[in-house]
Amino acid sequence: MYKAIFIDIDDTLLDYIPCCREAFDAAIGELKIKNEELKITQSEDDLFRLFFEISGRLFSEAKRGLHTVAEVMELYPAEFIEKSGLANERAEEMTDVFKHAFRAAWGNTHTLVPGAQEALEALQRKGYRLFAASNSFGHLQRSRLQHAGILHYFEDTYISMDIGYDKPDVRFYEEALRRCGLAANEVIMVGDSMTTDIIGAQQAGLDAIYFNRRNEPLASHLSSLAVIGSLAELEACVEVEEQRRNCRGHQ
Numbered sequence: 224m225y226k227a228i229f230i231d232i233d234d235t236l237l238d239y240i241p242c243c244r245e246a247f248d249a250a251i252g253e254l255k256i257k258n259e260e261l262k263i264t265q266s267e268d269d270l271f272r273l274f275f276e277i278s279g280r281l282f283s284e285a286k287r288g289l290h291t292v293a294e295v296m297e298l299y300p301a302e303f304i305e306k307s308g309l310a311n312e313r314a315e316e317m318t319d320v321f322k323h324a325f326r327a328a329w330g331n332t333h334t335l336v337p338g339a340q341e342a343l344e345a346l347q348r349k350g351y352r353l354f355a356a357s358n359s360f361g362h363l364q365r366s367r368l369q370h371a372g373i374l375h376y377f378e379d380t381y382i383s384m385d386i387g388y389d390k391p392d393v394r395f396y397e398e399a400l401r402r403c404g405l406a407a408n409e410v411i412m413v414g415d416s417m418t419t420d421i422i423g424a425q426q427a428g429l430d431a432i433y434f435n436r437r438n439e440p441l442a443s444h445l446s447s448l449a450v451i452g453s454l455a456e457l458e459a460c461v462e463v464e465e466q467r468r469n470c471r472g473h474q
C-alpha cells in the first residue's frame with residue numbers, strides 16, 4: 224500500500240470557478256463601497272470574464288516558470304484594474320482595495336467538487352495518510368478547507384507559500400516528503416493539472432493520478448497514465464496503481 228496521498232486543492236477538491244466568482248463579486252462590492260464615483264459600464268459577467276482571462280493567463284505562465292505564484296497574486300489585480308478601466312485616476316489605490324477584498328473573501332470560498340468529502344472519507348478509512356498539496360497562501364487554503372468541512376482529513380497541508388517552492392518544482396515535492404518523513408515511492412499525488420500535479424510529481428519520483436475533470440483529450444504518449452474522471456473513481460484507482468507499482472517492484 225502507498226503510505227500517503229498528496230491531493231491538490233483547486234479543481235480537485237474545491238471547485239475553482241464558483242469560488243473565484245464568489246470572491247470576485249465580493250471584491251467588486253468593496254470597490255463600489257470605497258469609491259462612490261466608480262462607473263461600471265460593463266456587466267459583472269463581462270468583468271468576471273476579463274478577470275478570469277487575465278488570472279488564467281498569468282497562472283499558466285507561472286506553470287511555465289515565468290512568474291512565481293506569489294508574483295501572480297500581485298500581478299492579476301493590477302492588470303484587471305488597469306484593463307477594466309474601473310479606476311483611471313485611483314488605479315493604485317483601487318488595485319489594493321480589490322486585492323485585499325478578493326483575498327479576504329477567497330479565504331471563505333469553499334464550493335466542493337462533487338464526491339470530495341466521500342473520497343477523502345474512504346481513503347482515510349483505508350488507512351492512508353492524507354496531505355493537501357497546493358500552490359497558494361497557506362492560511363487561505365486551510366481556511367477554505369475548514370469552511371468546506373474537510374480540513375480534518377489532512378494530517379498536514381503543504382502549500383507553496385509555506386513550503387518555499389511552487390509545484391511543479393521538484394523541490395516542492397522534496398520538501399513535502401521531508402516534512403512527512405516518507406520516500407517518493409511511498410506516496411501518490413492526485414491533481415487536475417498535468418503540469419504542476421502530474422509531471423511535477425513524476426519528476427520528483429512519485430506516482431500520480433490525473434483528475435481529468437473536464438474530459439480533456441490526452442496525448443497518445445500518456446496512454447499508461449492513471450486517469451480518473453470523477454472523485455468516485457479515486458479509491459479504486461489508487462488500488463490499481465498500487466498493484467501496478469508492486470508488479471514493477473517485482474520485475
Ligand SMILES: [Mg+2]
Pocket residue numbers: 231232233234235414415416
Ligand atoms: Mg488544481
